[in-house]
Amino acid sequence: MIGWYVHHHGYGHLSRFLAVQPHLRVPVAAFSSLPRPAGLDGAVPWTQLPPDADVVVQPDGSLCDPREADPTARGHLHWAPHGHPGHRARLAGIAEAAVARDLRVLVADVSAEVAVFARLLGLRTVVVTQPGDRTDAPHALAYDLADRILAPWAHGIVPSAALADRGDRVAWTGGVSRYDGRAASLPLPGRSVLFLGRTLEPEVRATAAAALSARGWTVDAIGHDAASRVDDPWPLLSSRTVVVSAAGQNSVADLAAAGARAVVIAQERPFDEQQRTADALRSAGLARVAPADVSAEELVAHVEGAAGDSPDWSRWQVAGAARRFAEAVEAMLP
Template identity: 45%
Template sequence: MIGYYAHHHGAGHLTRMQSIAAVLDEPVWGLSSGPRPPGWTGGWTDLARDDDPPAGHRSERDLTAHGVLHWVPLHHDGLARRAAQLTTWAADERPRAVVVDVSVEVALLARLAGVPTVVVAMPGRRDDRAHRLAYDTADALLAPWPRGAHDLHWPDRWVDKAWFVGGISRFDGRELPATSTDPATPGSHAAGPGTPGAPGDRTVLLLWGAGGRSTTDADVRAARAATPGWIWVERSPGHDGSSDLWDDLQRADVIVTHAGQNAVAEAAAARRPAVVVAQPRPHAEQEWTARRIDDWRIAVGRTEWPEPEDWPELLELAVSRGGHGWARWSDGTGAQQVADHLTRLTTEGIAP
């Protein structure tokens, strides 16, 4: 059995867990402070929260153990219960390995319990003391991006044990229409995702995630007003949309999305033209992703929400770059590659 810890912030960690579990030939046990995913049939441990205590029960003193860790508040009941749950689970269930997506503290607890760890590496600059500790002690690093995207500043010891599998999307393996890798043309997706449009109109699918955003509704209205001839359809928590995101992705002339790993992987799976706009995140992770996508001319990448007057040109640039460049980001086999690596690690002790 393989354990998989999924951080509760946003939905991306849980989504990636499900994609990998679906292709593994052995059971996966989920551990998270987030909700059990609908339809999950494997084992599951609801971990105590260490960031949402009753008022007055959390010490604000030394949250990082003098800068060595990321989050270990003193005298925190939830943190203590969480640590006990993890180590008891490791002793009782004897997993062959644990994938940690993501937490320095969980990675260390699993390794201290004698369990091999695969730490999901994150974009951005991750050379702080806590990240170095987690990455150094890991048996392998799972990098859900192509080699060269975020590892140029890595030491050789990390590169040597990394699994560069490309983006991992729940839509990997879906059949693509013949036009998906070609530049969009006016009217090629005129109706848009559930929105009737006049002939010649093109559709922007604005895609947000559950991790929060700094872009405001006013920013979106201004971009929409500046782009006559484009129909903007928004898909995000709190906004109505169709029930079939894959269909929406395929019908969009341009996808506009944040630079989170799962959103980028889904644009890659759909092979559609895109504008990828970074949202503020720790370690500048989305900025790094947006820059790399733009540098490689896979799509249009920007580190902040563009001014309204810039949007007409950006959408046309995305159309001209097309969707074929996404093949460099993901070949659609990321989850299967992880499964193959895990099998080798747990049966033969081979990490890279």
Template identity: 45%
Template structure:
């Protein structure tokens, strides 16, 4: 029996799902996905989907029921039916013996639980200061850790200390195989938002439009019209203004975009760390927060002057490299 791959897909935003779908193209195995997200309408053949109950609604009702267990974990509420049921569903799948390894993107608790069941885990990590006790426990439990960015541009000490268990595979983009055409560049300004939420308001964007004297194309949840395939828009734009999620940055790299990146508030300063790496390497104009409206003309001029070498983010072949890391664990 060819062993299948289990895959835990975190429900926050769209990036974890997108990353799974991109890597799955390069795996010669069927995949059993587990997530609190609804089953995607366009799920490819060979990928099953189990919808897990949420474990954060309702929140723990008793103040003494610390879901972090004193900081050892991130979230493990006591007496919560949803929490019990989601782990029971994954345990039942493992008990069949058909799953040879599990990709976890992302959860310390799921990583720990699956390892205790005797299943090797490939943990997909994210940028930021992940040096707390829970993350250290999760990293210790993983057979392999996949970091989807370039080691040359961002190598946090807590990951490099783990040696060859960490694979910096490069940015994973669904557009990695496309080639942008610089001759098609327009004078458009595109705001590329993500699905994870933002503090930037419609009034903020309207003020930026007025300051620059031309309309912006707004793409992404929380930023305007969601577009399933934004590649044409971001690869032909004069400048792309973007948040700093891992998928968004990888897409900017694939599109060879001239970009202004603005980190949104995320746990462990994930997007702030990514923005610092991009700004320090000259790949993008990196800000700390949404700027005052009167700064936008100067910021756009700075972005237009960039000549970013996006090859440094190692998007080409990243999904294939991630797939090889998974295969190495399931079939050593």
């Protein structure tokens, strides 16, 4: 059986797991702080792990604030606070499942500590990497111990210094999108734009939307708050003239699946992940890139310019990426 750790920051890691899981030919057990997702195959065990970043009361009545408990082990780890029961319980739960379910491989998407722990358990370890400057000590340790490193983008399109000396263990799968193979909706008549997610400040989005509407554009905005969320954004994503999106790995893979003309805005993330991705998209001519502090006037210009673009999203290699990802994981089974 394969174990799979799904990181709880955002929903990109979960989306990747849900896209890959149907392609796995062997059973998989998942571990995450996130609750079990709706629609997951009922045969897949889902272990919801306790939190390890909250302040807890110790048996003696004292408080344990993990931020003050040497969580990085003097910079050698990302997060392993002293004395936190949730942290111990998380790793104990993974270890227990490794024995009870006879795990042979563990996919860490993403956690340096889980990757290292899996290797210490003697499991074949698959580490999912991301763009950005990941040459720090914790990442280096995880990558050095990994039996396989999976990069969910096309080889050569996003530079990564962390992978430069580890290429013999890296598999570039292409961008993994839940929409791979799904037919696009018919284009909306006229010019239309979709503002996707919490990419813009509300005032900038509203002002840009008003200006574009005045120029004859149809404007939609989804995912920026609870009221604007939709269960299935694909019909909008695949039918609008231009999409304005963040530069996260799943967002970009979805843009590629839709063949979208896009304006991407890198959000602040650890290790400059989205900025490095946005830079790669600009260099490859796949999307227009606007700064995080873009004005409404500048955004309108970017959107109208993008309407005439013809990006070759095949370069992101989304077609078949989830299957290739699954095959790379299964190849580690003894």
